[in-house]
Amino acid sequence: MRRSRRSTCRRCRGGGGRDAAPAGGGRRAAAQADGCDRRHEPRDAGTCPRLWLRRRSRADAGRREAAPAHPPCRRADPGRIQPNARLVFEAGHSHRGAARSAQPFKRCEVTMDFVTVEGRTLRDALKPLLEVARTRKTIPVMGHVRLDFDGASLRLTANDLDVEAVTVVDAIDGAGEWSICLPARELGGIARVAGPMPVRIEPGGGEAGHVATIRLGDGEAVYTLGQLPASDFPGRVATPGKVIERFGNGLLAECLAKVAAYVSAEETRYYLNGVCWHGGPKGLRFVATDGHRLACCRYDAEPCERPARIIPRQTVALILRHMAGADVTVRDDAGGRLSLVFESAGLTLRSKLIDGAFPDFDRVIPQPGPFTLALKRADMLAAIDRLGVFGRSAFSWKVKLWGEAGRLALSRRDDGGAVTVRTASDWPPATAGADLPPIGVNGRYLADMLRDCAGEASLALTGPSDPFLIRDTDERMTRVLMPMRV
């Protein structure tokens, strides 16, 4: 703990009726109790003609603007001294009945809790937290960020009961050990406008209890924000357990990015609302499906028995945005059975997992059939774009794929009209005497999958009513698409 503010107040000199007069707390109230009739902006003691700041030497005077203003002392009950201000009285000083003595000034040392961090550092640290902190009117503290200062670094925590995100910021300066909650949106806005300026955060205490003060730079802007006690903050801080896996060089985000688009958003089958992390005889895999399409990314082919864990889509999105390219360590959460802790440099996520059984996806992945439809990717995407002209309804995105003079042709019919598009891809020739009949797919799903593919893609299929296997040059990926009836 460091002592930060030291000032000598003249008004304590000719003290009134009590001994322990100077008190740092209740600044505005103090000024008004003193009979000053102007409304004071917090900490702007200079605007009140009756308040007097300590005398300075000439060398000191140049730093007048830079020196933080000392909260005005007042003749108050010692019991009302704010709890986070620490006063040090000089020995031999009598506050009461002071005739002008050789030592006219009483020196009181006030140590206040505060922390100063750089604006851009704070802004970057708050980014993942702002995505977690939600504004729920029923539980106001959910829209808050918890700040814990331990004397050296500031830890920021957001929690929405499903995910807890923690970032740590190195402090430029600070004093005390304290914890408060501040509104996330406002704090994020302040960090945004601060730019490279230092941001000084002072928790409120004592009478000014629920109001924190945030000061940008050299007092360019001074904010007061309502604060909540840290004890109101939900959840518990993660207690990381044993390491499950270490992903280097952004491998985790890379694998999740390949399957994240296939996670279901349908609430009825809640167990599909996440990415399944699965270990078995076929290796370690991430799998996601919404019932119409499925993507499976095998990042390790070694057999490895591990329980299937379903990581919710919100956590997947956070990892994709804030842990891309980073080394990530995944641990058990020692405090909770159904949760995981993801650690990267600067960000720790503790996420609940989805409590459900992911379907046995190996059973729906088909064996490659007799027909293979090699698709020229850019040409196919342009062709599907041409089909997308009638876009009123998402449900009518049924596209018929059929052969016309040995080429693949696409057609689509809607209330608004119909369209037929020629492509440059070949229609597979008859195999074992059997022609491939026209097949139907959801054009939007097919386009999404083709966009995800690396290099040229091919459609392996058995018949028009069986699931298709979509392959690209990436051997780790398996993609399955269900057909539509034509």
Added chain:
Amino acid sequence: MRRSRRSTCRRCRGGGGRDAAPAGGGRRAAAQADGCDRRHEPRDAGTCPRLWLRRRSRADAGRREAAPAHPPCRRADPGRIQPNARLVFEAGHSHRGAARSAQPFKRCEVTMDFVTVEGRTLRDALKPLLEVARTRKTIPVMGHVRLDFDGASLRLTANDLDVEAVTVVDAIDGAGEWSICLPARELGGIARVAGPMPVRIEPGGGEAGHVATIRLGDGEAVYTLGQLPASDFPGRVATPGKVIERFGNGLLAECLAKVAAYVSAEETRYYLNGVCWHGGPKGLRFVATDGHRLACCRYDAEPCERPARIIPRQTVALILRHMAGADVTVRDDAGGRLSLVFESAGLTLRSKLIDGAFPDFDRVIPQPGPFTLALKRADMLAAIDRLGVFGRSAFSWKVKLWGEAGRLALSRRDDGGAVTVRTASDWPPATAGADLPPIGVNGRYLADMLRDCAGEASLALTGPSDPFLIRDTDERMTRVLMPMRV
């Protein structure tokens, strides 16, 4: 008028019971009437084994893909021939009871209505029209674009009963003189995906009556779209009257851009929902106000008596987007008292005007007061940005401007907290012994106005409860902002 398609059909040769067998219309119906059990994509006669296209020489065979397929003829009633196909029978040909003669083929010349335009030209021409055409479920034709082909150029019209927009596109090729309505959104989508390819539009007629065919390039994509008869299209085409004013080099859009942000969106005072174009002893001016702020742009200082015309905000937006930088001629509409015609190269807008009396704005523009607050624009905008951290409610954007040690300071108070910001601008000194008390403004309005200003701005004001005059280096502009009570 040009004849475009010429083909000889073999199936007409051994005609059945009737004389005038070949008919171009009702292609799909025709194919199915012939007993073919496959569903035909429109114009894809090649997919039906029973349909036969004319024989080609070897040289011709290479162009097989390029040559448009001839709609299959059928043995039909002559009365059912589609009205826009023109048949020319060869002299001396007998259709009935034809034994194989020296001249086995009947030649029918079919001239069909069509137009071919370049895709990008069509896309650009449709841009303003897509903003006018609205999808109203109760009046389907409002979401359509009217196409009029006169043999040389294609005129496109959209009308939403308030504004009519007309663009003209030069045709690459075309035949007939015809008018139809096609759905705007789908036509816009087709033009978008066409890119530089030619787009061939064929109106439907006869039995295929309500279906138009659009063909991209060399048949890469073929669309069929429901069409509506041109007679359903609302309104009348503008009949431009005498010229009111000619604006050169985008002056009209430039002046409107300066005041457009101040147009009211409040429906109760409908006469403020537009820009007033006013001529009087103070010159020619565009004025807009929403009751809280006012902007006036004088583009000609010469006195000129002219009735005040209120141009609706939708028309102003269209002019800003599609007539920026263009020479615009404004005319009376010979057919309507309360409308104006705006003509620029490639686009003609006919707009109804707002039928109301614009308030006497000269009375609310204040005389410059004794105090002048010179504002450093970039610094002020940064300061207001710092105030905007609490952004929940638009109504609480009240900002107090006050003097602190000779400088302008801003403060704002919200449910979430409070903020005080120092600025680099000077607070005006006391004039005639009177200090300027703190003043209140809507911070968002002030920021918007400062952003619009050219160069540094100044606030001229009489007192805290009088309207402020905001001036910049542009002498033509007058901006007024109403204060808020602090």
